[in-house]
Amino acid sequence: MKIAIVCYPTFGGSGVVATELGxxxxxxxxxxxxxxxxxxxxxALLNSNIHFHEVHVPKYPLFHYQPYELALSSKLVDMVKLHxxxxxxxxxxxxxxxxxxxxxxxxxxEGISIPMVTTLHGTDITLVGSHPFYKPAVTFSINxxxxxxxxxESLREDTxxxxxxxxxxxxxxxxIDMSKYxxxxxxxxxxxxxxxxERIITHISNFRKVKRIRDVIxxxxxxxxxxxxxxxxxGEGPEKEGAxxxxxxxxxxxxxxxxxxxxxxxxxxxxxxxxxxxxxxxxFGLVALEAMANGVPxxxxxxxxxxxxxxxxxxxxxxxxxxxxxxxENAIGLLKDENRLNIFKKNAREEATKFDIGQIVPLxxxxxxxxxxxA
Numbered sequence: 185m186k187i188a189i190v191c192y193p194t195f196g197g198s199g200v201v202a203t204e205l206g207x208x209x210x211x212x213x214x215x216x217x218x219x220x221x222x223x224x225x226x227x228a229l230l231n232s233n234i235h236f237h238e239v240h241v242p243k244y245p246l247f248h249y250q251p252y253e254l255a256l257s258s259k260l261v262d263m264v265k266l267h268x269x270x271x272x273x274x275x276x277x278x279x280x281x282x283x284x285x286x287x288x289x290x291x292x293x294e295g296i297s298i299p300m301v302t303t304l305h306g307t308d309i310t311l312v313g314s315h316p317f318y319k320p321a322v323t324f325s326i327n328x329x330x331x332x333x334x335x336x337e338s339l340r341e342d343t344x345x346x347x348x349x350x351x352x353x354x355x356x357x358x359x360i361d362m363s364k365y366x367x368x369x370x371x372x373x374x375x376x377x378x379x380x381x382e383r384i385i386t387h388i389s390n391f392r393k394v395k396r397i398r399d400v401i402x403x404x405x406x407x408x409x410x411x412x413x414x415x416x417x418x419g420e421g422p423e424k425e426g427a428x429x430x431x432x433x434x435x436x437x438x439x440x441x442x443x444x445x446x447x448x449x450x451x452x453x454x455x456x457x458x459x460x461x462x463x464x465x466x467x468f469g470l471v472a473l474e475a476m477a478n479g480v481p482x483x484x485x486x487x488x489x490x491x492x493x494x495x496x497x498x499x500x501x502x503x504x505x506x507x508x509x510x511x512x513e514n515a516i517g518l519l520k521d522e523n524r525l526n527i528f529k530k531n532a533r534e535e536a537t538k539f540d541i542g543q544i545v546p547l548x549x550x551x552x553x554x555x556x557x558x559a
Contacts, residue, residue: 185552186215186268188260190284191275193224197470198305201335201358202275203227208361208545210234219263221252225447237263253279253286260287264298271552272300274329277309278318281325288328299555302329303356306467306488307394309343323347330555333548336489339467354551357492358468359544362537365450365477377441377455383413383519386456386480388449388471389463391421396485398423399462399508401430401440403483406512408439411519415440418452453478457525458515461490464505469493473539476532481525483515493539499532 187209191202203224206216210233217235218224227236241255260283263269272287274280281302288300302325309322326332326349333356334340340353378384385404389395404415417427417440424442431437446452453459459475461484466472468489472482476493482500484490496502501514518525 185549186217186270187552188217188219188263188269188272189275190219190256190260190272190280191224193218193220193222193227197358197468198275198303199224200226201305201470202273202303204359204361204541205273205545205548206234208541209548212545212549215267217263217267217269219256219259235267253283256280256283257286257290260284261290264291264296265294269298271555272298273303273548273552274300275303276305277302277322277325281329282321285325285328299330299552299558300328301331301333301551301555302326304332304334304339304343304353304467306335306339306465309339309346309467319347323349327351330558331551333551335468336492338489338492342467342488356544356547356551357539358470358473359539359541360470360473360477360536362477362540362542365533365536377416378414379412381412383407383411383457384416384455385413385458385460385515386416386418386453386475387460388418388452388474389421389461391419391423391427393423394464395421395423396462396464396506397421397427398430399506399511400460401427401434401436402508403460403462403511403515404440405434405436406508407515407519408436410516413439413519416452416456417442418444418446418449420445449474450478453480456480457519458483459500460511460515461485461494462503462505462508462511463487463490466490473536477536479529479533481518481528481532483511483518485511493535495531495535499528499535 189206192199203226210216219237221239239256239259241250272284274284284300332351333354335358387400431440459480459482461472466488482494484494485505486502494500503510
C-alpha cells in the first residue's frame, strides 16, 4: 500500500506517533511518504520504503500569515499524482484534515479518488479546535474524513461532546516499540546525575501551561524534604523560566537539572526511579507510556486518557489535578519502600507491553482497508 502521512515534524506526541507509525508500516512492506514542512524529528534515516517531501511556503509581503494550508493541499495533490499514493493519513485536525479535504476535492476534479484517515491527538480538539474561530472548520473536516480515529477513549468522548460529529470515531491507542526498550545502557551510571543514595525523579514535556510545570517542582520539593533526590527536567517551553524562578524561591536550584530537548529519552529514563506527569489534561499520555516501557512508575493526574495508561496502584498512582500533596505522598511512600518500588517498576514495564507497536499497527492497516470501502 502507498500511504501519505501528514503530521507536525516536532518533539510533540502527535509527530512522534505519526513518525513511528510510518516507520513501522515501512518495515511491514508499505511505501510511506511523509509530507510536512520539515523532516520529522524521529525520522533519522530514509530507506527504500520511506520518503520525505518538504512543503515549501513562499513568503509574500501581501500575507500577514503565510498560507500553509494552501501549500500543503497543493503538495498533497502533486505527490498523490506523482507517486500514485493510495491513502492519506493526516494526524492532527488543524490544519491537516482541512488541507487533506481540499486535496481530495482537487484530485476528484481530475477523476482521482483517494480516502483520508484523520487521527485526532488531543489539543487539536480540546484546546485549539474547540475555539469558536476554528470549531466550524474542525467539525467540517472531521465529518468529511472517510475514517476518524482517536488515541484514547477519553478523547473520543471529548470530541463527541464538543463537536457535532456525524462520523464514527474508532479508538486506536498510541503505542510504543518495546523492542527498543529491551536493551540496557552500559553507560547508565546513576553517579552521572545524582549522588549515592539519591533518588532520581524525571519530568518530560513541552513545558506549556497545561503541563502544570510548577506542580512538578512543588511535588519534588515535598519529596526532597523526606528523601535525598534529584529532579531531571527534559524539554523546552514557555513555563521553563517560571519553573527556574520557583526553584530559586524554594531553595532547591542545585537539585533540579534542566536537560533541554533530547533525542536520548531512553538514556535519561534509565536513570529514573519515578516519573511525574501532573498535567491539566492529556489525551493519552505517551510520555508516561515511554517511562513505563523503561520500567519507571508514574505519579500523575487522573485526567483525560492518562488513567487508560497509568493503572492506579499497579504502575503508579493517580491524583486529582492540582493535588500536589497527594502526589507527593504517593511518591514518598513508593520511593521509601525499595521492594514495593521494584514491584511497581516491573508492573510498569509489563503494562507497557500491551501498547506494543506490533499490536497496534495491524489496527491501522485495517482502518486503511475500511477507508477504501467508504471513500
